[in-house]
Amino acid sequence: MGTVACAPDEICFTDNSTEVRIDFKKVVYAGTDSAFTENDTLVFAQISALDTDSIFMQDDTLTSVILPLNTGNNETTIVFDTDLERHTLELKYQRTQRLISADCGPEQIIDQLEALHSTFDSLVVLQPVLTEPPTTNVEVYR
Secondary structure, eight states, X not given: OOOOOOOOGGGGOOOBOSEEEEEEEEEEEOSSSOEEEEEOOEEEEXXXXXXXXXXXXXXXXXXXXXXXXXXXXXXXXXXXXXXXXEEEEEEEEEEEEEEEETTTEEEEEEEEEEEEEEOSXXXXXXXXXXXXXXXXXXXXXX
């Protein structure tokens, strides 16, 4: 009689993620005709999600951050508090579930990421699909 084995973990592998990567950037001007961007380092007193008690970071210095999105909603508002100012970033996205297999269960796919509102100077959505390993989804400039 043969042995019964579980499905290998590779079958349940997915490259989808429910976390967004945000990079902080600044524009550096080199003379009057050219400019380039470089990483900006921000000191945060706290990073949290609006309308929840979720606090993601406290007293940290960052050039980028990976944060979970609200998978029960199509929008998440993230609040970035520094000692001097408060910024908010409201993100909107589509959520889709798909069954990988009966053994693995469903996976959540988040795509069509866009910024509805931001108090940062400007931002760019570079990657509207959330994947693993995380790539930069949003660059914010202050």
